[in-house]
Amino acid sequence: MRILIVNTSEKTGGAAVAANRLKDALNNNGVKAKMLVRDKLTDDITVVSLGHEWRNQWHLLWERFCVFWHLHFSRNHLFEIDLANSGTDITKLREFKEADVIHLSWINQGMLSLKSIRKILCSGKPVVWTMHDLWPASSICHYAHGCYRYENGCGNCPLLPGNGNPxxxxxxxxxxxxxxxxxxxIWFVTCSQWLARQAKRSGLLRGLSVTSIPNPIDTHFFEPQDKQVARQHLQLPTDKRFVLFVSQRVTDQRKGMDFFVEAIGRMVxxxxxMKENTGIAILGGHAEELEGKLALPVYPIGYVSDQQRIRDVYNAADVFVLPSLEDNLPNTIMEAMACGVPCVGFKVGGIPEMIDHRKNGYVAAERNAEDLAKGMRWVLDEADYAALSEAAVGKVLRSYSQHSVAMQYLEVYNEALAFKNFRL
Structure with a gap:
């Protein structure tokens, strides 16, 4: 069986990381998988680039301009909206023709247009589409933010100016x-049960298959290691406890930094x-902007792409906090838990599916900074830390290992292929 996974980027962003890990999980479990990307960053021979960089850049710029125009040239919501009005036709590529199943992942920002997706669907090849957010089941948005118009046809979109036009x-x-x-x-797969529930409400997906399979992680790489050694590698103090916050862009409001700042203030x-023995390590872009805003000493690590260094960051931490206001199945929580680090997050999205409350971490009430502070304090000073850490690793081994996830996807691929053969 030959699988072609299609994703905009090879490595950048949570969906790219998840798609790449799935590709490796499939190959490590007897399924031939390749990845087709617009933005190829490594020399991995199992990852194929679209090529034609100038044309790809044009697709991206044209779509962004169209979004900008529809927003009346306001930057508000500029990167919360995708139109898929421009993209590449991949059906003529050799990799497409050789594949038994086409597996779409995150294909926005000029990678595929609605027209090119339609060509894929009309090719006769079975298609599996992993949803990393709600965009495939909605119109132009990636997260609903409490809006349910996508259930019946969208219109009156709160992201567009002059809201009120059906x-x-x-x-x-x-x-x-x-x-x-x-x-x-086409078979839809969501990374969390939360997103599956949202997707099944969509009028677009009515009558279509929607199942939930989590993202995989390499548990031979992300594993517990000596905290003191990890801190030495990162040049962090070895005499402090560390609260870790991670985001590709830490100032992203969806990641809940304002609640994190308030919770740290309440706790201190x-x-x-705690000012004497506890610090905050921040991994991600713009981390330096948070210095002086938090009640504990801040140690900005910045943006890191090296996987071994990222593993060190997790192993250096005592607790990982992700106060996202809306999220699917964050890779960061999975990575932290695999390294034996208990996690604290709000009861939103797929986070409660990952963190088992007071067993391997703490699930705080949504948008409740007081409870978030309580959870951090509980992990650091009140719980049986060794038991929490062991339970976190156990949860990842049971639920998110490469073998477990690959076998679940294999069932979906076989079902899709069987349906195709039945129709023939």
Whole structure:
């Protein structure tokens, strides 16, 4: 069986990391898998580039300009909207023709257009589409933010200016997607049960298969290691405990930095002694902007791409905190747990599926900084830390190992191929 996974980037972003890990998991479990990307960053022979960089850049710039125009040239929501009005036709590529199953992943920002997706569906090849957010089941947005218009047809989109038009751009794109999805056989997979519940409410996916399979992780690489050695590698103090916060862009409001700042302030106000023995390590871009805003000493690590260094960051931490306001199945929580680090997060999205409350971490009430502070304090000073750490590793081994996830996807591929053969 030959699988072609299609994703915009090879490595950049959570979906790219998850797609790359799935490709490796499949290959390590007897399934031939390749990855087709626009942005190839390594010399991995199992990853194929689209080529034609100038043309790819044009697709991206044209789509962004169209979004910008529809926003009346406001930057508000500029990167929260995708139109898929421009992209590459991959059906003529050798890798496409050789594949038994086409596996779409995150294909936005000029990678594939609705027209090119329709060509894929009309090719007769079975298609599996992993949803890393709601975009495949909605119109133009990646996260619903409490909006349920996608259930019946979109329109009156809160992301567009002049909200109140039932036949706005979101309505038009929704109808185009509905027409597109009427062609071919397609199986949708969500990375979390939370996203599956949202997807099944979509009028676009009505009557289509939607199942939930988590992302995989290499548990032979992400594993517990000596904390003191990890801190020495990162030039962090070895006489402090560390709270870790990670985000590709730490100032992203969706990641809940404002709640994190408030929670740290509350925790230190109640336990001022923590200023002497506890620090905050921040991994991600713009980390330096947070210095002076937190009640504990901040150690900005910056943006890191080296995997061994990322593993050191997790192993250097005592607790990982991700106060996302909306999230699917964060790779960061999985990576931290695999390294034996208990996690604290809000009860949103797929986070409660990963963190088992008071067993391998702490699930705080949504948007509740007081409870977030309580969870951090509980992990650091009240819980049986060794038991939490062991339970975190156990959860990852049971649920997110390469073998476990690859076998679940193999069932979906076989079902898709069987359906194709039945139709023939």
């Amino acid at each position: 036949n706005d751009l979101s309505s038009k794109v929704w109808k185009r997607k509905k027409t597109m999805l009427s062609h071919g056989n 106000a109640e336990h001022p002694g």
